Amino acid sequence: MVERCYPFDVAVVGGGTAGVAAAVGASRTGARTVLIERSPYLGGEATNSGVAAFCGFYTCGENPVKVVAGVGDLVLQEMESLGPTLEYVVSATGNKNVNFQPEYLKCALDNLVEKEGVELLLHTSLIDVKVKDGRIQSLQCMDDEGAFTVEADCFVDASGDAALAHLAGANTLWGDEEGRVQVATLPFRLSGVDTSKDMTPAAVEQAVIRAKEAGIPFLTKERGFVLRKEGSSTVSVLLPSVMPTGISAKEMTQMERETRRQVLSYVKALREYMPGMEHAELAVIGPAIGLRETRRICGKDRITAEDVLGRRKRPDTVARGGWKPEIHKDVNKMGTYMEVEGGSYFDIPLGALQSESFENLYGAGRMISSDDAAFAAVRVMGTCFATGHGAGVAAAWQALHGTAEVVKIQEELRRQGALV
Structure with missing residues (x-):
């Protein structure tokens, strides 16, 4: 078999959301860009796990201010072009979110990356990374036809779990100082719900x-969110929970089984004891x-709680971050918040996205360089x-230019409509 190699x-x-934004941003800058995803669709936790709300487009609390635009706006526009698939709501915690329909998001992201000239490789797993002299040279990938190589000048790890960085041997962190994440x-969806009833936590x-x-x-968590859409009898429920200790196949299998078992118990519990859920039917688990948290990169800079x-x-x-630290460390309770001034945001420096180990590796999304409390806000x-x-x-x-000049990067981001 002839070895496949793509430059x-x-x-x-x-x-996921970070990877799509990275790929579109890179392509708009003029770079030949490939986006590699092991699932059969894009979206990450938004579609894999059915988390049907975008938090962080706006600052927390009263008088919300928009802090995310750029590619994020392109995604929202693509969703709006598909019909009434978005709702701008104030959540039960008093923060402005963008609720969306995950199945439409899959199609919107397909459309966007195609329009922007990104080469998309779905059903593709990263299995190895080749490095030399402090640089990543290529990725070894696998599909159902076998292994192939992807070469590039620069790489973005938006895997959520710092998979690229980990395989390359870059410095990474797992959770807090005690190694807890x-x-x-595991969200699930119910149909046949009377959403006129009280659905609060x-x-x-x-x-x-x-x-x-x-x-x-x-049953684990007692208090949690039921996300609903106006005019619909289908809701997303965020309750079944487990504490990860690792992300090996064995550990992931155990967590998937355990939380699916919880789903069936929660369906029974809600049907029997929550008004409006008497005739609910289980529509989708997960999938x-x-x-929320696994590995993070060690960057040239780090965002702190301060x-x-x-x-x-x-x-x-x-980039700008408008969220406040939202900490989920107890499987039996909802997350807790560290309060911030309403309508305010913090800046995210370039160095927090740059790996300290490899000069041509960037991180994006929940795995950027941050301490434990700051992570709870940027994720x-x-x-x-x-x-x-x-x-x-x-x-x-x-x-394209051989350097990472922050002033030039900021100029390009603004040209693409980002808020920096």
Whole structure:
């Protein structure tokens, strides 16, 4: 068999919100760009796990200010072109979110990357990375025809789990100082729900507590979100939870099985004890568990809790973060928040996207360089659009011009409509 080898300027691994933004940003900068995704569709946690709300497009609290535009806006526009697939809502926690329909998002992302000239490789797994003299040279990938090579001048790891960085031998972190990560959740969808009834986290809690008292097994989190769309009887439920200790096949299998078992118990609990759910039917599980936190890269710079809480502004910014630290460390409880000033944001520096180990490797999305509390603010999908866009433009500029000049990268990001 003839070995397949594909050359590009920029290679992006991971087709979630960060990866799509990175690939589109790189292509718009003029780089020949490939986007590699192991699933049969794009979207990451938004489509794999059915997390049907973009948090982070706006600042938290009252008087929300938009802090993410650029490629994020292109995605929203593509969704709007497909019909009434978006809703701008204030969540139960008082923050402005963009709710969306995940199945339409798959098609919108297909359309966008095709329009922007990105080479898309779905059903493609990264299996190895070739490095030499402090640079990544190529990726070894696998599809059902066998192995092939992707060469590039610069690389963006948007895998969520720092898979590229890990295989390359780059320095990475796992969770906090004690090695604990945030809880993973398996969302599921119910149809036939009377959404005129109370669907608040408090109502969910009352139902789950009653179900636990009645002896329904495998229930963990008592208080959680039910995401609904106006005029629809289908809702997304964010309850089944587990604490990851690793992401090997064995560990992932255990977590998927455990949370699917929880789903069936939650369906029974909600049907029996939550008004409006009496005739609910299980429509979709997952289809994959949603990981909030695994590995992060060690970058040339690092975002800290002080940066986030103090809403620090920086001259080397390539993205804005508007969310507040949202921490999920207990499988039985909802996340807790560290409060910030309403309507405010913090800057994300270029160095937080640059690997300290390899000069041509960038990180994007939830795996950028940050401490534990700061991570809890940058991991949301709206901010992932912003960091992905920044990483993609930076990688493309370096691939085309040989340097990563932050002023030039900022100029290009602004030309593409990003807020920096």
